[in-house]
Structures are given as structure tokens and as C-alpha cells.
């Protein structure tokens with residue numbers, strides 16, 4: 001996912017930000033959220 005894609009998402013429902021990166025949104029998956037930048041995964 002490119003950098004621009006993250007900014008495009010800002011107009012949608014608020015997403016969780018990565019606690020490690022701080023400026024990166026976590027990608028939504030069916031059972032977890034994942035940061036594509038550092039690999040952080042938050043299980044639901």
C-alpha cells in the first residue's frame with residue numbers, strides 16, 4: 001500500500017494508528033489489524 005493510500009483513508013471512519021509508528025494506520029483484517037510499515041499486529 002502506498003503512502004497516499006493512507007491519507008485517502010482519513011475521510012472514512014477513524015482507524016487505529018500504529019502505537020509504534022504513530023503516523024501509520026493499521027490495516028483492517030477480519031480478525032486483526034496490521035501495520036504494513038513495522039509489522040505490528042493487534043488481534044481483535
Ligand SMILES: [Zn+2]
Nearest residue numbers: 018021035038
Ligand atoms: Zn507500525
